[in-house]
Amino acid sequence: MTTDERHSSRVAFDVNGGRRELTLDNRTTLLDALRERLGLIGAKKGCDHGQCGSCTVLLDGRRVKSCLVFAVTLDGRSVVSVEGLGGPDELSPLQAAFVAHDAFQCGYCTPGQLCSARGMLDEVTRGWPSAVTDDLTAPAELTDAEIRERMAGNLCRCAAYPHIVAAIQETAATR
Amino acid sequence: MRPFRYHRPADVAEAVAVLADEPQAAYLAGGTNLVDLMKLGVQRPDLLVDVNRLPLDAVEELPGGGLRIGATVRNSDLAAHPAVRRDYPVLARALLAAASGQLRNLATTGGNLLQRTRCVYFQDTGKACNKREPGSGCAARHGQNRDLAVLDWSDLCVATHPSDLAVALAALDAVVEVHEPAGPRDVPLAALHRSPGEHPERETTLARGALITAVRLPHLPAARRSAYLKVRDRASFAFAVGSVAAVLDLDGDVVRDVRLAYGAVAHRPWRAYRAEEELRGRAFSPQLAARAADAELAEARPLRHNGFKVPLTRAITVRALTELAERTPAP
Numbered sequence: 001m002t003t004d005e006r007h008s009s010r011v012a013f014d015v016n017g018g019r020r021e022l023t024l025d026n027r028t029t030l031l032d033a034l035r036e037r038l039g040l041i042g043a044k045k046g047c048d049h050g051q052c053g054s055c056t057v058l059l060d061g062r063r064v065k066s067c068l069v070f071a072v073t074l075d076g077r078s079v080v081s082v083e084g085l086g087g088p089d090e091l092s093p094l095q096a097a098f099v100a101h102d103a104f105q106c107g108y109c110t111p112g113q114l115c116s117a118r119g120m121l122d123e124v125t126r127g128w129p130s131a132v133t134d135d136l137t138a139p140a141e142l143t144d145a146e147i148r149e150r151m152a153g154n155l156c157r158c159a160a161y162p163h164i165v166a167a168i169q170e171t172a173a174t175r
Numbered sequence: 176m177r178p179f180r181y182h183r184p185a186d187v188a189e190a191v192a193v194l195a196d197e198p199q200a201a202y203l204a205g206g207t208n209l210v211d212l213m214k215l216g217v218q219r220p221d222l223l224v225d226v227n228r229l230p231l232d233a234v235e236e237l238p239g240g241g242l243r244i245g246a247t248v249r250n251s252d253l254a255a256h257p258a259v260r261r262d263y264p265v266l267a268r269a270l271l272a273a274a275s276g277q278l279r280n281l282a283t284t285g286g287n288l289l290q291r292t293r294c295v296y297f298q299d300t301g302k303a304c305n306k307r308e309p310g311s312g313c314a315a316r317h318g319q320n321r322d323l324a325v326l327d328w329s330d331l332c333v334a335t336h337p338s339d340l341a342v343a344l345a346a347l348d349a350v351v352e353v354h355e356p357a358g359p360r361d362v363p364l365a366a367l368h369r370s371p372g373e374h375p376e377r378e379t380t381l382a383r384g385a386l387i388t389a390v391r392l393p394h395l396p397a398a399r400r401s402a403y404l405k406v407r408d409r410a411s412f413a414f415a416v417g418s419v420a421a422v423l424d425l426d427g428d429v430v431r432d433v434r435l436a437y438g439a440v441a442h443r444p445w446r447a448y449r450a451e452e453e454l455r456g457r458a459f460s461p462q463l464a465a466r467a468a469d470a471e472l473a474e475a476r477p478l479r480h481n482g483f484k485v486p487l488t489r490a491i492t493v494r495a496l497t498e499l500a501e502r503t504p505a506p
Contacts, residue, residue, distance in 0.1 A: 006180050007178035007179060007180060009181055026178070026180070026181045026223070027176045049211050049214065050207060050210075050211055053275070053277065056277055064277050064280050064281050065207075065277045067210075068206055068207050068211060068278075070203070070223070073225055116276065119276070119280075123251070123276065126255070128255040129260065130271055131268070131271040131272050131411065136260040136267055137257075152411035153274075153275025
């Protein structure tokens with residue numbers, strides 16, 4: 001085995017419903033695999049250190065920061081990026097609500113906000129509490145304060161937060 | 176980033192054996208800290224042993240009470256577990272006060288305990304750091320040390336342990352199950368992390384290649400009335416500048432039992448035994464809580480920029496205990 005072969009791996013995983021097979025340098029993050037190898041440039045590289053949330057995708061249905069996941073670990077697993085939520089001609093209700101509420105300005109953080117909100121709403125459906133939930137043993141009510149706390153892992157430098165909260169609130173109400 | 180080999184072990188024994196043979200290998204669990212440190216060049220493993228698919232992801236309720244939490248149980252799943260929310264609220268609160276939703280979905284129980292300090296000098300390979308590079312010096316001691324230790328630091332290192340989870344587990348008298356090359360053993364959480372002393376590069380009492388496999392919580396009915404109070408620079412998604420985990424058991428107004436632990440003040444989660452001694456057997460009052468905190472913090476040696484941590488830790492001790500006392504119904 002050459003040095004390069006020792007440091008690379010063959011990986012097969014699902015991306016937005018289709019199986020993808022890649023040979024990757026083990027150092028490749030999921031974010032770089034999506035953007036540089038699969039041409040899916042929705043997920044953004046903001047900080048590349050897990051702090052800004054613009055790279056958020058769903059991994060087996062749960063929101064994660066794709067900049068902190070080595071793609072080599074994902075064999076057999078399933079990834080949904082913003083492209084998998086819905087396209088320009090078939091927006092998901094969440095995406096449509098972001099448009100209706102003007103929930104972005106420059107748009108750089110938006111794919112991460114959308115994937116994070118998608119995962120967050122599922123967490124609420126599962127009854128997960130948050131740091132601002134008063135009663136840990138009761139189902140959480142999705143107040144604006146709950147949305148803000150649960151979306152704390154996604155920064156928006158344009159500060160479109162009030163509109164993001166409104167868009168998520170509307171989506172939750174109509175689910 | 177340094178190129179690395181990747182291995183997925185079949186079981187715990189194989190994982191431990193591989194690490195024993197590979198001096199520069201590291202375990203990969205959630206990766207939320209390790210991947211970042213690899214990008215920064217702070218950690219440079221040449222082999223990652225991925226423990227994510229080992230069967231260590233169950234939370235079991237133990238006969239006779241208590242919980243056994245597998246090492247790869249994600250922080251989000253643990254915080255949402257019904258038994259944790261009902262019986263150990265201090266643990267759920269500590270988890271929910273940490274990181275962000277996306278990070279909690281990745282971060283594991285074992286990895287959280289072994290995460291590295293967020294001392295900015297440790298994370299910057301251009302700066303002297305005895306923890307990262309023994310003998311290179313400590314740029315933090317006389318640098319920007321607002322976020323660093325006030326208790327138990329040494330001339331070689333003033334770093335703090337960043338975990339919230341570990342503080343709650345210290346208060347709960349958790350036991351860590353580890354597999355070492357010599358075999359399995361139990362380590363009390365309070366004995367897992369080391370003081371910096373002469374060797375700040377040695378952060379735990381575990382043997383090289385040890386793998387945490389589970390954390391056990393004892394049956395502790397008093398923990399149903401417990402709290403985690405965390406102070407940070409913004410409302411969410413930030414490390415603590417001070418935190419306290421508290422369990423309070425009152426008989427009338429007399430303190431029958433109490434467990435206290437502090438975060439963000441030392442190189443390890445700080446179990447406040449001295450404060451507990453002051454409280455136990457006495458009639459509870461906020462003044463008593465303040466005296467107890469003072470007893471614990473008497474040996475604090477603040478650095479140039481972090482003197483505020485002493486009154487802050489005292490204040491959150493009083494607040495956490497007073498709120499718990501008010502919540503405790505009369506017998």
